[in-house]
Amino acid sequence: MALPGKAPPSTLDEFLEGLWRQNPVFVMVLGMCPALAVTVSAVNALAMGLATAFVLVSSALLVSLIRKMVPKEVRIATYIVIIATFVTVVDYLIAAISLELYEALGAFIQLIVVNCLILGRAEAHASKHPPLPAVTNALGMGLGFAIGLFALGSVREIFGAGKLFGVSLFGPDFQPWVVMVLPPGGFFVLGAWLLLFSWWRSRKVTRSPLPVGEG
């Protein structure tokens, strides 16, 4: 469903949209609930990001496959059922892989279902595109989300525990910054990243002769 006068985006473009240009965490600021709540360590953040990416990709595939047969009156209900299904699947999968991780992520695995990013992608993209671009785009978004969460989680783990992926970086005498593993720390780190990104983009805008659009 390409807009008139604009060539349909290439597969790479579809992929890069979520990964970078429209990064869900740093540009669209979507899915903040898990982004703030579970990113106390790099492992938790990465697991949450990958779980979300899995739900995103699988639901995009299914939504895209059945996009022509779903009546538009019941499309949202259909998408929700599909998303909820994959969230349940991922819930079981994480419990099977590691119970420790499952308990650390807690209710936030089930809450992937209400992540507006997923329903938003299903409605705005997957339901209007054939499977290949839909999955590519969802993969880009999912990985972009995972990268965003990882960026939060690694900073919080380094400051909050002096570790990265559980490996101690500063030895046993490290003074943990307790605030970083508490909820306010999530806001501080997210704010710092957002500041960095918008500062960087504003510099790019002032330097390039033509204003760079939001895409």
Next chain:
Amino acid sequence: MPHASPRIELRTSPHVQSGRTVEQIMRNVVLALLPICAFSVWQFGLSVAALILTVTAACLATERFFNWMSGEPGTLSDWSATITGLLLALTLPPSFPLWMGAVAGFAAIALGKALFGGLGYNVFNPALVGRAFVQAAFPVSISTWVPAYVPGRFSEFIPTSFGVPLMLPPDLGRWVSQHMVDGYTGATPLARWKFENQVAGAEELLAGMATASVGETSALLILACGLYLAVRRFLDWRIPAAVLGSALLLALVFHLVDPGRYPPPYFVLLSGGLVLGAVFMATDTATSPVTPRGVWIYGAVIGTVTVMIRYFGGLTEGVMYAILLGNALTPLIDQYTQPRVFGAPRRKAPEGKA
């Protein structure tokens, strides 16, 4: 609402100039803070001097950094970052590691001021934001106290001061026992009251003999410095009056109801950082109300919340959170206490159906 034709040129307030500049006010506040700093250096020695310098330097460096980042002209010369640094240092414990002090200074300016757009736009008192940040980040270091008037305080530093950045500060236990001062307990008067039900005497609190943060030891000196600012009209005397008055009144009521459980009012007034907070922090012009009625409400909220946190909360000291809460309420208080426009009816005419 239709636009009026531009026959009159409209300008926002202020319309009357007092002839005072921000820079002049700020310089006088710094001047008033210096005796308090000097007194605490006299009490605690070299470490406190280093702490005050480090925190202030961190504040100034952060201010400069954000000036550069936003491409704005430097704002160091308005002294406001210096005030933030001095005030912040006064609220920290004397043995606070210097690198943590630098973190506090950075957080104060970055989170408390620069993110909101600089001086005048900040919602919260920057010094208290910095203090709240390190209280949440380093809960152990910020509640470790050392005795005052330690012999040799001008020739050696407290061992924790030069703790290696990012690392746990060394244990103070041995140093304290070597320098044991008679009657030293390692707990602030407020903690002693809360956990052991001992009430410190007024003369101990007034003269700065008690264990406390750098600048909250002598209520008398703080009041004198505040008086200087109030007399020269650099601060609104009503705010400290409202804060201290409401805290005193509430403490009196509690004390009369149950003298065994609640301490006498003088204790509430003189212990901890209430006087310092009331005189120097609650009065920050950017974060306190401007209406005359609002000022009293604001002060009363701070005084009441402080006493409530001290008596019924999990923390021993509540001044910091009380003032931050008062700061948050300021826009609301201002909105509800707008003075009646001259000649306007006493009550708003009932509005039509929206």
Next chain:
Amino acid sequence: MNQPAPAITSSTAMIGTLALVATLCGILIVSAYQGTLPAITANKRLALERAVFEVIPGAASVAEYYASAQGIRPVDEGPAPEGAVKFYAAYDAQGAFLGVAAEAAAKGYADVVRILYAYDPVRQAVTGFGVVGMRETPGIGDKIVTDPQFLKNFEALDVRLDAEMKALANAVKVVKHGTKTRAWEIDAISGATVTCKAVGRGINDSAGRLLPMLVPHLDKLNIQS
């Protein structure tokens, strides 16, 4: 703009689509459940064993039991009876009965502190504990698992029953740091009193409920089921 009037979808088509999608999703969920069930059960078992082995050194296997007013019986013999308390019996590699572990929980500083404690029936004492879940302030409240002086309280914390076997002879009490004088008192960590009190209260409540139902039937546990 000339937009064609939207065609009205029949209810049958809507219900049909939803039913089809729901069926598909149902199949997906059931197969995921069946596929992961063995792994999840094994994980839970492993986690439980690890927790119990930590508080009862030398243990090699664990059996889950319910204790209720009617006596004690293994968990897999049916649903929990009314007022039952779950506990874990630990055995060493030779199958000899070592002791009992049970969960306790009480409100700490930030949230509920959940612990697993070990009960030694021979000494009638709590001989260790491990944290199952807590959100206490790192650096202060979490000292309960690292502070050697605090852990010394749990070498043998007296929880013997009174003569009628109806309640603890002496309630477990948390006292101010350095004032422990009796075997049923816990010497708190100064600065982390609230968390220490949560541990003490949790053990007191849990042991007070479990032990009167468990102790009369302890001999049943001597043979590994």
